[in-house]
Amino acid sequence: xxxxxxxxxxxxxxxxxxxxxxxxxxxxxxxxxxxxxxxxxxxxxxxxxxxxxxxxxxxxxxxxxxxxxxxxxxxxxxxxxxxxxxxxxxxxxxxxxxxxxxxxxxxxxxxxxxxxxxxxxxxxxxxxxxxxxxxxxxxxxxxxxxxxxxxxxxxxxxxxxxxxxxxxxxxxxxxxxxxxxxxxxxxxxxxxxxxxxxxxxxxxxxxxxxxxxxxxxxxxxxxxxxxxxxxxxxxxxxxxxxxxx
Numbered sequence: 095x096x097x098x099x100x101x102x103x104x105x106x107x108x109x110x111x112x113x114x115x116x117x118x119x120x121x122x123x124x125x126x127x128x129x130x131x132x133x134x135x136x137x138x139x140x141x142x143x144x145x146x147x148x149x150x151x152x153x154x155x156x157x158x159x160x161x162x163x164x165x166x167x168x169x170x171x172x173x174x175x176x177x178x179x180x181x182x183x184x185x186x187x188x189x190x191x192x193x194x195x196x197x198x199x200x201x202x203x204x205x206x207x208x209x210x211x212x213x214x215x216x217x218x219x220x221x222x223x224x225x226x227x228x229x230x231x232x233x234x235x236x237x238x239x240x241x242x243x244x245x246x247x248x249x250x251x252x253x254x255x256x257x258x259x260x261x262x263x264x265x266x267x268x269x270x271x272x273x274x275x276x277x278x279x280x281x282x283x284x285x286x287x288x289x290x291x292x293x294x295x296x297x298x299x300x301x302x303x304x305x306x307x308x309x310x311x312x313x314x315x316x317x318x319x320x321x322x323x324x325x326x327x328x329x330x331x332x333x334x335x336x337x338x339x
């Protein structure tokens with residue numbers, strides 16, 4: 095799918111799924127605005143530029159409305175427009191509910207859900223003027239089925255699903271689509287930290303018998319942001335090997 099002359103923002107794009115999504119869009123010819131909370135975003139941008147990709151980077155805490163607006167403003171300044179927004183930024187602060195403190199709850203809600211709200215609110219103003227655009231929210235299968243020790247994360251990802259459907263309804267008349275991707279167990283730095291015993295236990299719950307890859311999630315994002323998906327909106331698409339059906 096050709097993304098030449100298209101501009102894509104990917105939040106949380108310095109590692110894991112966000113990195114793969116950003117690289118996939120860039121490899122398809124898109125102008126890509128990377129974002130992250132540390133200066134690592136600049137080294138990732140340099141890495142992509144060396145590969146011949148058209149990218150730029152923004153460093154800021156997107157839980158702050160001014161930072162979210164600055165991300166959009168910089169994208170317009172550098173690339174001239176916005177065609178696709180991928181709300182991927184997020185964190186985990188896992189703990190059993192009885193031990194979870196307010197900061198663990200609040201920080202996850204802010205990073206996972208508020209960032210999507212602020213970035214979408216800022217970007218959609220540009221898309222409304224064009225009467226076209228695609229918003230892709232990275233949720234999780236955990237937002238659909240829950241998970242012990244992840245009440246904060248699951249709630250934030252379930253909230254992302256409700257947010258997705260509301261945005262889809264509000265802006266459909268303006269030609270803007272909004273969909274959510276719900277990954278299952280994907281091979282990332284987070285799964286690398288699991289013990290071999292826990293990995294084996296998780297694999298037994300996946301009908302396809304393997305973990306997914308961040309590249310496979312990126313392929314789905316590429317489709318949802320393309321012209322081929324213009325009649326798809328308000329949907330939650332699981333990519334989980336059959337874990338949740």
